[in-house]
Amino acid sequence: MESELSVRKEDIVKNRLEELRKERGIKQEELAATMEVSRQTIGSLENGRYNPSIILAFKLAHYFNLSIEEIFIYQEDEQ
Amino acid sequence: MKNQVQNKFKIIALVWAMLGVLFIIGGIAMCVLRDTMTQLPRVDIAHIGFWVVGAIFLIVAITVYCMRNDKNTVIEEKDERLKAIANKAGNRAYMVQTVLLSVVLFLLCFMGYMNAVAMITLMSVIIISVLFYILSVAIYNRKM
Numbered sequence: 001m002e003s004e005l006s007v008r009k010e011d012i013v014k015n016r017l018e019e020l021r022k023e024r025g026i027k028q029e030e031l032a033a034t035m036e037v038s039r040q041t042i043g044s045l046e047n048g049r050y051n052p053s054i055i056l057a058f059k060l061a062h063y064f065n066l067s068i069e070e071i072f073i074y075q076e077d078e079q
Numbered sequence: 080m081k082n083q084v085q086n087k088f089k090i091i092a093l094v095w096a097m098l099g100v101l102f103i104i105g106g107i108a109m110c111v112l113r114d115t116m117t118q119l120p121r122v123d124i125a126h127i128g129f130w131v132v133g134a135i136f137l138i139v140a141i142t143v144y145c146m147r148n149d150k151n152t153v154i155e156e157k158d159e160r161l162k163a164i165a166n167k168a169g170n171r172a173y174m175v176q177t178v179l180l181s182v183v184l185f186l187l188c189f190m191g192y193m194n195a196v197a198m199i200t201l202m203s204v205i206i207i208s209v210l211f212y213i214l215s216v217a218i219y220n221r222k223m
Binding site (some may be wrong): 022032033036037040041044050052053054056 | 091150153154155157158160161163
């Protein structure tokens with residue numbers, strides 16, 4: 001059974017966290033410490049298993065100097 | 080922020096410790112006054128129950144007091160994913176507990192394993208927790 005915490009199939013939110021983090025040569029632990037979340041949370045975000053709160057999304061956007069839309073991409077269900 | 084967390088732990092530990100001491104004092108009082116408390120069905124062991132509950136509360140107090148004030152603890156306290164997981168797990172556990180407890184209580188009562196006092200007391204606890212849930216939903220509905 002799919003976890004309620006995970007992203008529903010009809011509400012797909014993709015993100016570029018892993019790509020942006022690796023581009024800047026940052027470790028998951030470092031990003032987690034800056035965002036004041038656990039490393040597992042960063043891992044779950046990167047895998048798309050967890051969607052962040054709007055506050056964490058803003059924090060991440062500020063950290064990478066990008067807008068939220070440049071990091072998180074919402075894909076509407078086409079069915 | 081570290082001090083705030085540490086103070087929070089200390090206050091919570093103090094509350095648990097006070098409850099523990101209260102139960103232990105209650106147990107001592109019951110032990111001393113056992114001859115006058117004839118209305119209790121097992122007055123000979125009632126004080127032990129109070130001491131055990133007091134000891135459990137004191138252990139909880141010590142555990143909370145000794146919680147580390149390092150960055151990992153602070154992060155675990157604040158981590159939104161861990162909070163979401165704990166909330167969802169808690170909600171499910173509450174539903175299972177409420178349903179199972181109600182069913183088991185009625186079965187035990189009507190099969191003759193439980194007397195009316197125990198039944199009414201435990202049912203009251205369930206009803207109070209359900210009312211607390213409804214009240215919390217109403218409060219959060221207004222806040223959010």
